[in-house]
Amino acid sequence: MRFVSQKTARPSFAKPSLVIGRKPLLEALEAGKGMDRIFMQKGVSGEGIDEIRKLAATLQVPINTVPVEKLNGFTRANHQGVVAIAALITYMDLQAVIDQTVEKGVAPLLVMLDGVTDVRNIGAIARSALCCGAQALIIPDKGVGALNEEAMKSSAGALEKIHVCRVSSLLKAVDTLHLNGIQVYTSEMNAPSRVFELDWTIPACMIMGNEETGVQPFLRKAADARFTIPMAGTFDSFNVSVAAGIILYEALKSRLYAH
Template sequence: MQNETTNIFGIRAIIEAIESGSTLNKVYLQKGLRGDLFFELDKLIKKNKISVSQVPVEKLDRLSKNSNHQGAVAQISQIDFYDLEQLIEKTKEDNKIPLFLLLDQISDVRNFGAIIRTAECTGVNGIIIQKSGSAPVNAETIKTSAGAAFKVPICRVDHIKDALYLLQASEIKTVAATEKTEDSVFDINFNQPIAIVMGSEHRGVNPSVLKMVDYKAKLPLLGDIGSLNVSVACGAFLYENVRQRTIK
């Protein structure tokens, strides 16, 4: 658990934080702010008796380091990280077909936030990141995730290999997204306990990790550009999982 506080910004992200049960120390709102989403946030603030201050936009600019705060910044305790072994056990106890996402040193916070958002929308049971070399779960990540960072369990491990060993020992198959294969994502059976591995923006999945996974799969690329943005590719893999698990 992280005891330090951080600032998150964006009306939707703050709403999601409140609804998820996170403890907000204080919310700063721009003077004169209006709109349906603002009134929804204001109602939640009053209902949960959260301390609030009406401040000029300049203060919000400082608190958010001039990011797109939408007129709202909140001070919150940083996100708790889950224990991977306990999360695997709980997922199985809930009679779910486990679906995990391993991010092999994705470093861009906006990519990370976008992936978390898609993961929440597609029923991912947990996201696994490496302690070193990975994008932090900071205010920009939370904002880009539209608050989904408060809904999807995130685990940190010393090395992605540690997570792979544990997942495979728990009878969860692993599939890496990589161009270094002839197998298509559409050939993978997602109707089983599975973990998807996505590589970093510049290197892709680490070669040593590729040697460990059960499957490798790529997306068909029909244009001249040889690769997709990692958050887009991740979305394609996750929605192929959704398609297979929901098809009648």
């Protein structure tokens, strides 16, 4: 194993660029350019607005309705009621990622993020996921930290290499996973099973929840199994990115010893 010095230079990432105004945004969306988020002025209407909404829905780009002061804070230019943040990564379709993985003869290993808002945690999880052989992160279009420059740096480049699937509904994503024969696991403090007692050699997806509230109840209910990470002592819990790393390495170890 090769250890990298902390002084080693990390990849540099360009800051996300803004797309300002209706026509530039429409042209970008029609060209299929990735957008992290669109900020639209509350009550805005007129030329191009309906088309932007339709294209954003098709491309699963979230729209935040905001007061004009928010847009003015982004730029002094004539924004015409819309400003978008161009994505630093290319989002992938979940089914397409599953199909590609299965075609390679590999059992899918996926990570779903539910309410993880700290971008440094997201970056660290992406890094562990890539190192442990996971093919993709699944994130919702709302309620998750932005994949911005800080997230990219925290991932040490992993977010550029691992697939990221942005979905409009995590519950629908779970349905897609089940339709493809992928087991869904959730981590909880008082779960009946321990992480190393589950079968990680089969197609699987782990759901990592918010550190304060955990995985949402409707996702816990939809999961196939719940597990806990044993700890020494009575301290609260692991940081979510540390917990994800432990789980992912357990999956990697299971798969290595299965061959």
